[in-house]
Amino acid sequence: MTLDQAVNCFQALGQTWRLETFRVLAQAGDLGMTAGTVADRVGLSPSQATFHLKELEHCGLCASTREGRFMRYRVVPDQVQALLGFLLNDCCRGHHSLCAPALDALQALDGPALGGEGRLSVLFVCPGNDARSVMAAALLNTLGGRRFVATSAGTQPESQVAKEVTALLGRFEHEIETDIPKPLSALDGQVFDFVFTLSSRVTESDLSEALPGGMTANWRIVDPLADAPSCEIRAAQVADAYRQLRRRIEALVALPMTELNQMTLRQRVDEIGQMTTGDGQ
Numbered sequence: 001m002t003l004d005q006a007v008n009c010f011q012a013l014g015q016t017w018r019l020e021t022f023r024v025l026a027q028a029g030d031l032g033m034t035a036g037t038v039a040d041r042v043g044l045s046p047s048q049a050t051f052h053l054k055e056l057e058h059c060g061l062c063a064s065t066r067e068g069r070f071m072r073y074r075v076v077p078d079q080v081q082a083l084l085g086f087l088l089n090d091c092c093r094g095h096h097s098l099c100a101p102a103l104d105a106l107q108a109l110d111g112p113a114l115g116g117e118g119r120l121s122v123l124f125v126c127p128g129n130d131a132r133s134v135m136a137a138a139l140l141n142t143l144g145g146r147r148f149v150a151t152s153a154g155t156q157p158e159s160q161v162a163k164e165v166t167a168l169l170g171r172f173e174h175e176i177e178t179d180i181p182k183p184l185s186a187l188d189g190q191v192f193d194f195v196f197t198l199s200s201r202v203t204e205s206d207l208s209e210a211l212p213g214g215m216t217a218n219w220r221i222v223d224p225l226a227d228a229p230s231c232e233i234r235a236a237q238v239a240d241a242y243r244q245l246r247r248r249i250e251a252l253v254a255l256p257m258t259e260l261n262q263m264t265l266r267q268r269v270d271e272i273g274q275m276t277t278g279d280g281q
Contacts, residue, residue: 001082008059009083017044018052025053025062025075029216030270031197032074034067077267120257121191122150123214125207126198129154129181130161131238132221133198136245138174143246144253155206157181162225164238194269199223215266219248219273248272 013019024041025033033041039049053073056062060079064071122140124133133152140150161179169176184206192214195207198221207216224241228234251272260268 001086005060006083006086009061009079012055012059012061015052017042017048018055021049021052022056022061022075025056025073026080027216028074029218029266030074031203031216031218032065032072034070034072036070038073119147119149120193122148122194122196123187123192124150124152124196124198125155125184125202126152126223127154127156127201128158128225129183130158131165131225132223132241132245134161134165134176134181135169135174135238135242136196136198136219136249138169138176139242139246139249140252142174143249147253147257151177151187152182153184153187154181155184155202157183162234162238164224164231164235168235168238168242196273215262215269217269217273221245244275248275251275 013022020042021038021044024038035050035053036046038044038053039046042049044052050071053062053064057064057073060076061083062073063076064073066072122137124136124140126133129152133154137150137152140148144150158181161176161181166176166179195214195216197207197216197218200218200220221241221244222237224237225234228237252269255265255268257265
């Protein structure tokens with residue numbers, strides 16, 4: 001990063017509302033946010049939020065993509081890393097002791113929000129809460145029960161968890177929270193250490209009550225209950241989704257949480273979300 005580029009970034013961040021806009025956007029991870037959602041989070045009007053987002057985009061700290069009538073904004077990790085590298089290179093000049101305290105302070109998480117007994121709380125979300133999110137929560141509670149406590153919810157919950165899902169989870173001796181899907185509203189604004197969405201149909205506005213304070217990632221998995229012309233195919237698709245989720249959950253449980261800083265953890269979590277996945281709906 002050149003000196004002029006760094007100056008542009010610092011000027012963009014050198015305003016209270018703009019810095020807060022950047023922080024909120026960074027928390028959203030690869031989900032990104034629309035200007036309207038950023039405005040709600042920061043306490044600005046949509047036009048004010050758009051102005052600040054454009055300033056951040058101008059210096060390269062965020063980028064936008066059009067989705068219908070809306071623009072979605074996301075932080076650009078490479079530019080953020082380049083800015084941090086610029087700071088560290090000029091600050092440390094080879095003297096690790098100058099920057100080490102600040103780097104060491106970047107712990108993976110400040111502490112579990114809900115889990116108790118040192119466990120990290122995790123929320124899995126899909127629209128119906130009748131298949132993917134239920135399996136993901138059951139898997140994590142089984143495989144990572146000593147370190148994690150998981151729950152699930154839906155943005156538009158179905159009336160009942162799919163029978164193929166309950167049968168599969170029973171076969172592998174996983175405990176299921178309940179066979180009645182629950183809405184996000186049932187969580188009553190609880191805060192989670194991690195929030196994983198499993199569908200592109202779940203937006204950041206749907207998660208406004210679950211996101212604060214937690215790390216988010218989209219682990220898209222194709223809906224196993226969709227486009228299944230027969231019970232056999234439906235069961236096979238549920239089993240395939242289970243295998244994809246199990247691989248990701250195993251990778252999450254294996255992460256050395258206490259040894260990773262936030263930026264590295266964010267990267268690892270996003271990489272896990274790309275394991276054996278297509279464009280889930």
